[in-house]
Amino acid sequence: MFAFIINRILQAIPVMLAVALISFAMFAYVGDPVAIMLGQDFTEAQRDALVHDLGLDQPFWVQFATFTGHAIRGEFGLSYRLSRPVAELIGERAPATLELAFCAAVLALAVGVPMGVYTGLYRNSWLSRFFLTFSLVGVSLPTFLIGILLILVFAVWLGWLPSFGRGDTVQLGWWSTGFLTWSGIKALILPSITLGLFQLTLIMRLVRAEMLEVLRTDYIKFARARGLPNRAVHFGHALKNTLVPVITIVGLQLGAIIAFAIVTETVFQWPGMGLLFIQSVGVADIPVMSAYLLLIALVFVSINLIVDLLYYAVDPRLRIGRGKGGH
Amino acid sequence: MSNTAPLLQVKNLRVEFPTRRGTLVALDDVSFDIAPGEVLGVVGESGAGKSMTGAAIIGLLEPPGRIARGEILFAGKRIDNLRYEQMRRLRGKEIGAIFQDPLTTLNPLYTVGHQLVETITTHLPLNPAEARKRAIEWLEHVGIPAAAQRIDSYPHEFSGGMRQRVVIALALCAEPKLIVADEPTTALDVSIQAQVIALLKTLAREKGTAMMLVTHDMGVIAETADRVAVMYAGRIAEIGPVREVVKHANHPYSAGLMASIPPLDRRVERLAQIDGAMPRLSAIPQGCAYNPRCPQVFGKCRELRPDLLDAVTTRAACWLYDTETARG
Numbered sequence: 001m002f003a004f005i006i007n008r009i010l011q012a013i014p015v016m017l018a019v020a021l022i023s024f025a026m027f028a029y030v031g032d033p034v035a036i037m038l039g040q041d042f043t044e045a046q047r048d049a050l051v052h053d054l055g056l057d058q059p060f061w062v063q064f065a066t067f068t069g070h071a072i073r074g075e076f077g078l079s080y081r082l083s084r085p086v087a088e089l090i091g092e093r094a095p096a097t098l099e100l101a102f103c104a105a106v107l108a109l110a111v112g113v114p115m116g117v118y119t120g121l122y123r124n125s126w127l128s129r130f131f132l133t134f135s136l137v138g139v140s141l142p143t144f145l146i147g148i149l150l151i152l153v154f155a156v157w158l159g160w161l162p163s164f165g166r167g168d169t170v171q172l173g174w175w176s177t178g179f180l181t182w183s184g185i186k187a188l189i190l191p192s193i194t195l196g197l198f199q200l201t202l203i204m205r206l207v208r209a210e211m212l213e214v215l216r217t218d219y220i221k222f223a224r225a226r227g228l229p230n231r232a233v234h235f236g237h238a239l240k241n242t243l244v245p246v247i248t249i250v251g252l253q254l255g256a257i258i259a260f261a262i263v264t265e266t267v268f269q270w271p272g273m274g275l276l277f278i279q280s281v282g283v284a285d286i287p288v289m290s291a292y293l294l295l296i297a298l299v300f301v302s303i304n305l306i307v308d309l310l311y312y313a314v315d316p317r318l319r320i321g322r323g324k325g326g327h
Numbered sequence: 328m329s330n331t332a333p334l335l336q337v338k339n340l341r342v343e344f345p346t347r348r349g350t351l352v353a354l355d356d357v358s359f360d361i362a363p364g365e366v367l368g369v370v371g372e373s374g375a376g377k378s379m380t381g382a383a384i385i386g387l388l389e390p391p392g393r394i395a396r397g398e399i400l401f402a403g404k405r406i407d408n409l410r411y412e413q414m415r416r417l418r419g420k421e422i423g424a425i426f427q428d429p430l431t432t433l434n435p436l437y438t439v440g441h442q443l444v445e446t447i448t449t450h451l452p453l454n455p456a457e458a459r460k461r462a463i464e465w466l467e468h469v470g471i472p473a474a475a476q477r478i479d480s481y482p483h484e485f486s487g488g489m490r491q492r493v494v495i496a497l498a499l500c501a502e503p504k505l506i507v508a509d510e511p512t513t514a515l516d517v518s519i520q521a522q523v524i525a526l527l528k529t530l531a532r533e534k535g536t537a538m539m540l541v542t543h544d545m546g547v548i549a550e551t552a553d554r555v556a557v558m559y560a561g562r563i564a565e566i567g568p569v570r571e572v573v574k575h576a577n578h579p580y581s582a583g584l585m586a587s588i589p590p591l592d593r594r595v596e597r598l599a600q601i602d603g604a605m606p607r608l609s610a611i612p613q614g615c616a617y618n619p620r621c622p623q624v625f626g627k628c629r630e631l632r633p634d635l636l637d638a639v640t641t642r643a644a645c646w647l648y649d650t651e652t653a654r655g
């Protein structure tokens with residue numbers, strides 16, 4: 001088990017290094033940080049000094065090593081745009097994105113899985129058809145359009161929910177949370193739906209397809225032949241066997257939720273990392289962009305590890321070396 | 328056995344599959360009885376309708392397949408028209424089933440103990456601890472060594488033969504009166520087929536369980552069955568006591584099937600090949616379904632379909648045993 005985790009972490013290192021290299025290349029070669037930082041008026045001496053300070057006169061690999069070393073310690077330098085440490089900026093924005101992603105993921109799972117099970121079990125029911133049609137809408141409408149439609153209906157016409165921002169937040173140490181105030185919770189609703197809807201429909205369709213597949217297997221037929229009640233057959237035997245593929249996709253989608261929060265955050269002016277990233281792209285604020293890229297890569301790699309561990313928990317066939325082996 | 332009231336009665340069973348291109352008749356006019364404790368062997372080429380008959384009996388025909396005509400009676404009561412929940416209570420408890428492939432019949436994500444205990448507690452008034460004790464006893468019955476330890480193993484930790492023993496334990500653990508065993512050894516290694524059949528036979532004898540045993544293995548039929556039904560293209564071609572059908576088959580198809588069975592000392596042989604192929608359901612010929620392949624075919628065979636007729640030692644669906652035809 002422990003060796004398995006270590007093994008997975010070792011496998012993740014090259015991936016992170018590759019992303020770091022891209023990040024760094026962007027840092028070093030996209031735009032001219034020196035020109036951006038110096039502004040309009042500068043002398044040749046000032047320029048040389050800055051180049052030296054930034055280490056830009058060093059060989060490529062030395063620069064990359066320095067960059068990586070800093071990145072590991074969470075140091076990405078100063079934002080060109082805001083002249084504040086990037087780590088601090090991201091730290092301020094992370095709670096907003098993570099709370100939003102959490103709500104979207106919970107919504108996608110808590111609604112998507114039961115809908116998938118239902119449509120898998122009752123293929124031809126009226127409600128199943130409705131869910132499937134609804135899921136087509138969720139899959140095909142672009143996120144920004146869903147966001148705008150929701151704003152139009154619930155914020156503009158009905159006036160029930162705010163159209164932008166996080167509402168009132170409460171500071172818990174460095175973490176600012178919207179969960180503790182009524183306006184914070186209200187502000188979360190529309191963005192969570194917007195962000196989670198695509199994943200919700202995806203999870204529903206996936207669970208449905210897997211259920212249909214599993215319900216045809218011999219062990220389900222045998223479970224029925226043993227006279228087990230439907231509840232045990234459907235939820236004990238069938239649903240559990242759909243979990244392995246579902247965990248994979250849900251894991252990847254969780255990463256996607258965080259990464260694609262960019263669009264939702266832009267539509268709702270949600271003060272998270274995605275909005276920070278978009279604002280940084282506009283002015284080529286490279287340190288923020290490269291830090292964000294690395295962070296997203298780290299999220300994906302961590303989720304992958306968690307997914308592997310969950311497999312391990314769900315599927316006994318992967319737990320090698322257990323028991324006495326077969327004969 | 329003829330004086331015992333039958334445990335299972337299948338009467339004129341017809342199973343249909345509605346499809347876009349018309350209705351397929353998978354089983355037609357299938358009738359047979361099984362007495363308490365009796366073993367009925369069922370043989371016939373692949374696609375003859377053996378599994379379909381088993382599925383109809385345990386009430387698990389795959390939709391859109393449905394019983395279009397006929398009745399199935401168990402212990403004197405109709406079971407073909409029961410609602411799902413009523414039939415569910417019979418499955419496992421009164422009528423057990425064993426499928427072909429033990430590698431796919433057990434849920435890979437649960438221990439064999441879990442699967443045994445859930446079956447036992449579904450049907451018998453035992454608490455989980457008692458059910459677990461019963462489960463261990465059953466694993467011992469079916470010959471799993473160190474059952475008390477192995478009960479917490481997962482299916483993949485057992486070999487194919489051991490898994491089929493577990494499947495047998497699962498099918499028998501609520502002590503049903505009838506077992507539908509659909510090719511229980513076909514997927515197993517040849518070297519262990521005999522052991523598994525012997526186990527099934529012993530347990531059925533011990534508990535007085537009746538069995539519908541579908542198999543391709545004539546050696547198994549000869550040793551295990553009391554009576555044999557030969558199926559062809561969704562119908563019963565011949566049915567009768569095992570000795571008669573195996574040694575002196577009356578129906579030309581059964582005779583062809585039995586013709587090249589090796590002597591009993593070389594058992595575990597597959598069915599002999601008969602020239603030609605069984606017709607597809609959508610293209611069953613008029614008259615006797617076997618007529619294109621039958622060496623003894625005559626005029627009437629191409630026009631009318633024979634019902635099961637009295638052939639003295641057995642009953643055979645063949646015009647050769649029609650007294651009027653013989654006379655005229």
Ligand SMILES: Nc1ncnc2c1ncn2[C@@H]1O[C@H](COP(=O)(O)OP(=O)(O)O)[C@@H](O)[C@H]1O
Nearest residue numbers: 344353372373374375376377378379380389608
């Ligand atoms: N779902 C289905 N739809 C239509 N026909 C089917 C279906 N399942 C089986 N059949 C047909 O029913 C016939 C009997 O099949 P089966 O009982 O499995 O044969 P056996 O077990 O004797 O090999 C075959 O011709 C098969 O093609």
Ligand code: SF4
Nearest residue numbers: 615618621628645646
């Ligand atoms: S009815 Fe005719 S064709 Fe059919 S088996 Fe008998 S002899 Fe052959």
Ligand SMILES: [Mg+2]
Nearest residue numbers: 377378379509
């Ligand atoms: Mg079959």
